[in-house]
Amino acid sequence: MSESESPSDETPVTEFVGSWSDASKHVLNSYVEANKAILASMGLSGTEEGDQIEPPVTELTYGSVGWSMDRSVETREELGVGEYVEFTKPLTDADVHAFAQASGDTNRLHLDDQYAARSRFGDRIVHGTLVGGLISAALARLPGLTIYLSESLEFKGPAMIGSVLTARCEIVEDLGENKYRLTANVTNADGRTLIDGEAVVLIDEMPE
Template sequence: MHDTIPVAEIMVEDVVTAPPDATATDAATLLRDEGVSSVIVARAGEPVGIVTEGDFATQLCERQDLGHVDLSAVMSTPLTTVESTASIVDAVELLQSSHIEHLPVVDAADANGALEGIITTTELSYYVPHLAHGSSRLEAAPTRRQVRTDTKYERDDWAFEYHSADESTVSVGDVAQFSKSIDDDDVEAFADVTGDTNRLHLEAAYAAETRFGERIVHGVLANGLISAALARLPGLTIYLSQESSFRAPLSIGDRATAVCEVVEDLGRSKYRIETIVLDGNETTVLDGSAVVLIDKLPPMATHERDAPATGSSD
């Protein structure tokens, strides 16, 4: 989806510029008065360099007379630019490969590369936060660890707690908690797998016009954390039913926690569970109840449980 969005759609068109013979004081004043983080140095409308807040910090450490120095002497050049017709994925790749945060946008049809706007990691983070803040999902994913017999793997950024008098069995009063952050990658993957591509979850500009004012996590995706907590109850958990009421939106990037309390033994290894999901501020996002069947672990899993831990990872 991102490779179909051109830079021109999200760039800032009102670019703050200064000529090469302006002083560093002039540029610093522009940064302050215009409330921006960079000034494009332009000659006859053609961008030739850039001065950022970071540049000023670096130059102040090296010069005592910075205020009267021409921008041509302190600006970053040659300038890395992107054409307005390029996709925002192209822009992210340029920012990352060049180790910069500001990217002037030029007119692809102009031989001189006339300045049209600027795009920064700030604008990009509204659309592709997982791209704008570093490497790919695969590279950034926490290490998988095989530490349980009832789950295929765990991740370092997941947390599970089980409060019980006997952690080898399920009894009334036991409480299981599972928490993880639900990020943009999770939301996009869920939309792609399920087909729920409601723009409220995927497009910042669209979501801003709704009652929520921002993109939010799919309600069913938040509900999935309950399933994750129940999967880690002692034994082989089989989901029989789930009733949920959605109480509040969950913001993308928030860390959510599912809390599941065993409230009734229904007999024949069936249990009723009270379920809630909390956001990072401990606001109830959803609540409800579930019924599960707890079987014994398969013989292979029992053997694995009794074997020495290997700590394997993939």
């Protein structure tokens, strides 16, 4: 094979560089927004003239556009078999690029349009671990301080970028000493199960 030829199953270098350039822009934008949020949480403005001072974050259970939560009880003392929590969030292109940067999982299936188009999925998909992270987000919204002890997940289908996904966790067994076993699954807007599994958590009282 000559130096000017590329293997048929590889993306040309220019396309690959272009994709990573886009990824870098997404990550940079994510950092900028994160820094603005940190400044806002401290009651500080940005560095540019005319930036508006936002009030500080007053609680940890905050949300963003498109996020929603539902739970069956509001106090830790009410937790028991049958109680549940749900968390819904869209997983955006910016989420995928930020997760790739944070985790180091730069599989081109998640980042390169042309590469992913030739895969069995026909398009880029969300990292499975990022989808599974919605379960952690749901558990964090149970009343009390949730601490993971174990988790077992089965991935049943891909999540497409831009999908609105819901994680639902329901207590199926009280293990005693504030420990619980829960079902843990993630579904898309059509009700299709993408992840099916279970988790064991310890739920402490919230610190003062």
